[in-house]
Amino acid sequence: MLRPASLRAALPRRLAGLLFATALAASLAIGPFGAGRADAAILTNSQFTTVARVAAAQVGVPYRYGGTTPQTGFDCSGYVKYVYSRARKVVPRTAQEQYRASTAISRRSARAGDLVFFHSSRTAVYHVGIYAGSGYVWHAPKPGKRVAKVKIWTTAVSFGRAR
Numbered sequence: 001m002l003r004p005a006s007l008r009a010a011l012p013r014r015l016a017g018l019l020f021a022t023a024l025a026a027s028l029a030i031g032p033f034g035a036g037r038a039d040a041a042i043l044t045n046s047q048f049t050t051v052a053r054v055a056a057a058q059v060g061v062p063y064r065y066g067g068t069t070p071q072t073g074f075d076c077s078g079y080v081k082y083v084y085s086r087a088r089k090v091v092p093r094t095a096q097e098q099y100r101a102s103t104a105i106s107r108r109s110a111r112a113g114d115l116v117f118f119h120s121s122r123t124a125v126y127h128v129g130i131y132a133g134s135g136y137v138w139h140a141p142k143p144g145k146r147v148a149k150v151k152i153w154t155t156a157v158s159f160g161r162a163r
Helices: 005-030 045-057 076-086 095-100
Strands: 102-105 115-119 125-133 136-139 148-151 157-162
Touching: 045 076, 045 125, 076 095, 076 125, 076 136, 095 102, 095 115, 095 125, 095 157
Parallel strands: none
Antiparallel strands: 102 157, 115 125, 115 157, 125 136, 136 148
């Protein structure tokens, strides 16, 4: 059966429109426009090196609730935020927000500069530090203490990579 000329001309345009809409829907299901690969925003090797160097350099700075600088002291998430900012990486302010904004990684794939989250439940985080490697973490522990590198003391931890 032969279709009228106007329908034959409209069919390729409709098909092209349908293909475009399908491709657009598929790309939005994968990620929004401008979003690269999932690991594109993860730290570069240079940033990992900077994070580890700056984290170690803060050892001895006193704990201060709400503290975000070496001059005023650090709380745990303020310490992480400060160290990451020196590597030109923006992370949220609180440990729970940092947990939500990171990509979960296995303990085996963690490297110096990754984040270590300490859990009070499966999803609730009460503390954060920066992985130093070999089962150690740099962290701002609690009032009366100073930033230190210590052995991870519990199994109720997860590891994350800043996005």
